[in-house]
Amino acid sequence: MPESEKHHIRSLNVFSQMADSHFDRLTRGAYVQNFPPMIDLIAEGDQSDFLHILLSGSVELYSSWNGRETTMSTVWPVSTFILAATIKDAPYLMSARTLEKSRVVLLPSSDVRETFDADPDFARAIVTELAQCYRSVVRNTKDLKLRSSVERLANYLLRQQKRANGAAVFTLHTEKRRLASSLGMTPENMSRALKNLRAYGVQVDGNRVTITDQSDLEQFAKPSPLIDDYRV
Amino acid sequence: MPESEKHHIRSLNVFSQMADSHFDRLTRGAYVQNFPPMIDLIAEGDQSDFLHILLSGSVELYSSWNGRETTMSTVWPVSTFILAATIKDAPYLMSARTLEKSRVVLLPSSDVRETFDADPDFARAIVTELAQCYRSVVRNTKDLKLRSSVERLANYLLRQQKRANGAAVFTLHTEKRRLASSLGMTPENMSRALKNLRAYGVQVDGNRVTITDQSDLEQFAKPSPLIDDYRV
DNA sequence: CGCTATGTTGATCCATATCAATAAGTGTGG
DNA sequence: CCACACTTATTGATATGGATCAACATAGCG
Numbered sequence: 001m002p003e004s005e006k007h008h009i010r011s012l013n014v015f016s017q018m019a020d021s022h023f024d025r026l027t028r029g030a031y032v033q034n035f036p037p038m039i040d041l042i043a044e045g046d047q048s049d050f051l052h053i054l055l056s057g058s059v060e061l062y063s064s065w066n067g068r069e070t071t072m073s074t075v076w077p078v079s080t081f082i083l084a085a086t087i088k089d090a091p092y093l094m095s096a097r098t099l100e101k102s103r104v105v106l107l108p109s110s111d112v113r114e115t116f117d118a119d120p121d122f123a124r125a126i127v128t129e130l131a132q133c134y135r136s137v138v139r140n141t142k143d144l145k146l147r148s149s150v151e152r153l154a155n156y157l158l159r160q161q162k163r164a165n166g167a168a169v170f171t172l173h174t175e176k177r178r179l180a181s182s183l184g185m186t187p188e189n190m191s192r193a194l195k196n197l198r199a200y201g202v203q204v205d206g207n208r209v210t211i212t213d214q215s216d217l218e219q220f221a222k223p224s225p226l227i228d229d230y231r232v
Numbered sequence: 233m234p235e236s237e238k239h240h241i242r243s244l245n246v247f248s249q250m251a252d253s254h255f256d257r258l259t260r261g262a263y264v265q266n267f268p269p270m271i272d273l274i275a276e277g278d279q280s281d282f283l284h285i286l287l288s289g290s291v292e293l294y295s296s297w298n299g300r301e302t303t304m305s306t307v308w309p310v311s312t313f314i315l316a317a318t319i320k321d322a323p324y325l326m327s328a329r330t331l332e333k334s335r336v337v338l339l340p341s342s343d344v345r346e347t348f349d350a351d352p353d354f355a356r357a358i359v360t361e362l363a364q365c366y367r368s369v370v371r372n373t374k375d376l377k378l379r380s381s382v383e384r385l386a387n388y389l390l391r392q393q394k395r396a397n398g399a400a401v402f403t404l405h406t407e408k409r410r411l412a413s414s415l416g417m418t419p420e421n422m423s424r425a426l427k428n429l430r431a432y433g434v435q436v437d438g439n440r441v442t443i444t445d446q447s448d449l450e451q452f453a454k455p456s457p458l459i460d461d462y463r464v
Numbered sequence: 465c466g467c468t469a470t471g472t473t474g475a476t477c478c479a480t481a482t483c484a485a486t487a488a489g490t491g492t493g494g
Numbered sequence: 495c496c497a498c499a500c501t502t503a504t505t506g507a508t509a510t511g512g513a514t515c516a517a518c519a520t521a522g523c524g
Binding site for chain 1 (some may be wrong): 296300302320326348350352360376379459
C-alpha cells in the first residue's frame with residue numbers, strides 16, 4: 001500500500017488514536033484496490049478473511065434466500081463493512097457489491113483481531129464502530145416493524161433532506177429500485193407511495209425531490225430520534 | 233453484592249478471562265436485584281446508566297412508535313442486554329420489561345467503559361458479545377424481509393425444536409401474542425399460520441408443539457444457516 | 465368462582481405484491 | 495451521432511397476504 005494512502009487511512013476514526021507501531025503492523029498485510037461498478041466483493045456464507053473499508057464510491061450490502069433478494073444497506077465512504085464477521089471470525093451474513101467505481105482497503109481479519117488485543121485505543125474505536133452498526137440495524141428493524149411503507153418512505157426522505165442540510169430541494173443518491181428494496185417494498189409500490197406523498201407536499205422529478213410543505217410532511221412522517229437520528 | 237453472587241457472575245463468558253483487580257473494580261459499584269413480572273426496567277430514550285445482565289427469569293425488549301408497539305427480542309439467562317447503548321453512552325433504543333420474576337445485575341455503564349479500556353480480555357469478551365448481538369439483528373432483518381409470515385413461523389418452530397435437542401415434541405416458552413409480535417404479525421394471523429402449517433406436519437396444542445413430518449416441514453421452511461443458526 | 469387477558473375463528477377490509485403494458489432513460493456498437 | 499437493446503420507472507388492473515373488527519371460547523389469576 002502506498003504511503004500517501006496509508007496517511008489517508010490513518011486519519012480515519014478507527015485508526016487515528018492507535019500507536020504507530022500497531023498501525024504499521026496492521027497495514028503491512030493490507031492492500032487497496034479499485035473495483036468497477038457491480039462487482040461482487042463478498043458473498044454471504046464466505047469466510048471473513050478481510051475487513052473492508054470503503055474509501056470512495058459506494059457498496060451495497062444485500063442478502064438472498066430462496067430465490068429472493070433484498071438490499072440490507074448501502075455503504076458510503078468512509079466506512080468499514082463486515083466488521084462483526086471479522087471479529088467473530090465467522091462467515092459473512094451479507095453479500096457486498098460495488099454500485100459504482102469504488103476504492104476499497106482490505107485488512108486481513110486475523111491482523112485486525114490481533115491488533116484489537118494489542119492496542120486499547122484501536123479496540124475502543126472498533127467497539128464504538130460496532131456499537132454504531134448494531135444501533136443502525138436496530139433502528140432499521142423498528143422502522144420496518146412499526147411503520148407502513150409510506151411512512152418509511154416519508155421518513156427516509158426527511159433523513160435524506162437532513163443530510164442535505166435541510167434544503168427543501170435535494171437529490172436521491174440511490175436508484176429507486178434499490179431504495180425500494182432497502183425500504184422493504186417493491187418498485188411499483190414505491191412509485192405509488194411517492195404519489196401518495198404529494199398530498200403532504202412532496203414533489204419528485206427523477207432524482208430531484210422538493211419538499212414544499214415541511215411541517216405537513218413531518219406531521220405525517222412523525223420522525224423519531226430513536227429511529228431516524230443516524231448519529232445517535 | 234454478596235460474594236456468592238460475585239462468584240457466579242465471574243464465571244460468565246464476559247468476565248471469566250479478566251484480571252481479578254479489574255473484576256473487583258467493576259463489581260464494586262454493581263448490584264443485583266430481583267424484579268416481579270411485567271416490570272419496566274428500561275424505557276427507550278433513557279440514558280444508559282447501567283449495563284444489565286439477566287441471571288434468571290426472562291426479559292422482553294420492545295419498542296414503540298406512534299402508538300404502536302413491537303417485540304424486538306426476548307432475553308434469556310445468562311445474557312447481557314443494552315450493551316451497545318452502554319458502550320456508546322447513548323440513549324437506549326429499546327425498552328425492557330421483565331416477563332417473569334427475574335434476577336438482574338446492574339453494572340454502572342461508566343465502570344464498564346473504564347474497564348473496557350483497562351482490561352484487554354474484558355474488551356475482547358465485550359466486542360465478541362456485541363458482534364454476536366449485531367449478527368442476531370442482521371439475521372432477524374433477513375428473516376423479516378425475505379420471508380412471509382408463515383415461513384418465519386415455520387423456521388421459528390424449527391429453531392425452537394433444535395434448542396429442544398431436535399425432539400419431535402417440544403414446548404413454546406413464549407406467549408403466543410408475544411411470539412406473533414416478535415415475528416412481525418398479529419395474533420390472529422399467527423393462529424391461522426399455525427393452522428396452515430398442519431399441512432406440513434405441525435400439530436399444536438397450547439404450548440405443546442409436535443412435528444409429525446420433519447422433512448416435510450423443512451422442505452417448506454427451507455432453514456438457512458445464514459438466517460437460523462443462532463450460534464454463528 | 466368470577467373476572468380479565470389470551471387464543472381462536474369468521475367476515476371483511478386494506479396495504480402491498482404481482483402481472484402486464486408502456487414510457488423513458490442509458491449505454492453500446494455500427 | 496444515431497439506432498438498437500436493455501434496464502428502470504411509471505401506471506393500470508388484479509390478486510392476495512395480512513390486518514382489522516367482532517364474537518366467542520378458554521385459561522389464568524386474584
